[in-house]
Amino acid sequence: MLRPVIAVLAALLLVAACGGASVTTTPSQAPQALDPTGAWQLVQGTVAGNPLPLVEDARVTLIVDGSNVSGQAACNQYFGEFSLIDGQVSIPGVGQTEMACAEPVMVLEAAYTSALAKVDSAHMDGPALVLTGRPGVELRFERLQPPPVAELVDTQWILESLVMGDTVSSVVGGPVTLLLHADGSLEGSTGCQRLTGNYLIRGDEVYANEFGVDGKCPAGGMRAQSNHVVRVIGDGFVASIDGDLLSLGKEDGSGLIYRAAE
Numbered sequence: 001m002l003r004p005v006i007a008v009l010a011a012l013l014l015v016a017a018c019g020g021a022s023v024t025t026t027p028s029q030a031p032q033a034l035d036p037t038g039a040w041q042l043v044q045g046t047v048a049g050n051p052l053p054l055v056e057d058a059r060v061t062l063i064v065d066g067s068n069v070s071g072q073a074a075c076n077q078y079f080g081e082f083s084l085i086d087g088q089v090s091i092p093g094v095g096q097t098e099m100a101c102a103e104p105v106m107v108l109e110a111a112y113t114s115a116l117a118k119v120d121s122a123h124m125d126g127p128a129l130v131l132t133g134r135p136g137v138e139l140r141f142e143r144l145q146p147p148p149v150a151e152l153v154d155t156q157w158i159l160e161s162l163v164m165g166d167t168v169s170s171v172v173g174g175p176v177t178l179l180l181h182a183d184g185s186l187e188g189s190t191g192c193q194r195l196t197g198n199y200l201i202r203g204d205e206v207y208a209n210e211f212g213v214d215g216k217c218p219a220g221g222m223r224a225q226s227n228h229v230v231r232v233i234g235d236g237f238v239a240s241i242d243g244d245l246l247s248l249g250k251e252d253g254s255g256l257i258y259r260a261a262e
Contacts, residue, residue, distance in 0.1 A: 034087060036064045036122060036129050039071075039203030040141035043128075047115045048136040057251045058105045060112050062129075062141055063203045069094075070202070074109040075101035078116075089122045089131060115139060144204040147239045152206075153182045157246050157258035159191075162228050165253040172221045176229065178246075178258060180206075188233075190226035192217035195233065206248075207236040232256050 042060035045052035054060070061071040069082035069091055080094035094116065100106070118133035131139040159176035162169045171191065178188040180199055186208065188195040197211040211234045217223040232255060237248040249255040 034122060034124055039063045039144040040129055041144050042139060043142050044140040046138050052111050053108050055104050055108050059251055061203055073112050074105045075099055087121055089119050091116060091119055146204060147206055148241050151241045152239055153180045156261040158261050159256055160259050161257040163255040172225050190229040192222050193226050205236045205238055208234045
């Protein structure tokens with residue numbers, strides 16, 4: 001007579017075990033895919049526990065293109081090799097241009113290039129790219145948006161204003177034009193000089209390449225305007241488009257504002 005009772009008790013115990021508090025297992029989150037390809041800007045950094053002294057209007061950028069790395073180190077442009085294998089980074093043989101800037105900018109540049117040479121690993125932290133190394137090196141970058149090339153090219157732009165810091169001035173003479181072709185060539189004018197050449201995209205900036213300036217300008221406002229246009233376009237700029245307005249900006253606050261020709 002005990003066997004049926006034991007069988008019932010065993011069945012009840014089995015049901016209780018199955019119906020008891022369930023243990024939820026959460027699969028481990030897959031690590032974020034690490035793809036540093038593209039253009040990045042340094043937003044924060046530390047070396048040996050000390051913060052990098054970032055300087056306003058002195059950008060530090062990182063452009064990764066396959067096995068090559070380049071960018072702006074606050075003052076100068078730098079370039080070198082880049083290797084990423086299983087999160088381990090190697091950036092050997094970095095070279096750079098040799099332009100001089102204000103002391104705080106040069107201090108930042110020296111600190112950054114020294115830190116970059118010590119980088120040995122990389123990971124993603126949300127949308128941020130983080131490069132780390134020893135002793136206590138951490139460089140945090142945010143992705144830069146590429147210029148609006150599709151809207152920028154094959155449009156005739158007419159200059160409306162010159163920007164110099166907080167000062168915006170009108171165009172002298174004219175027309176002052178800019179036209180970037182889809183094949184990488186450019187043409188335009190400053191009002192008294194003709195512009196020709198090619199352009200290339202580096203990160204979020206547009207750079208004139210093989211840039212030519214023909215013609216002479218009279219002394220005064222027209223010559224000053226021409227010099228300003230040539231400097232902004234020739235030295236590289238960040239382009240933004242809002243409706244039919246094109247703004248070309250530089251780190252020092254100078255720039256040009258064009259309107260699309262009708």
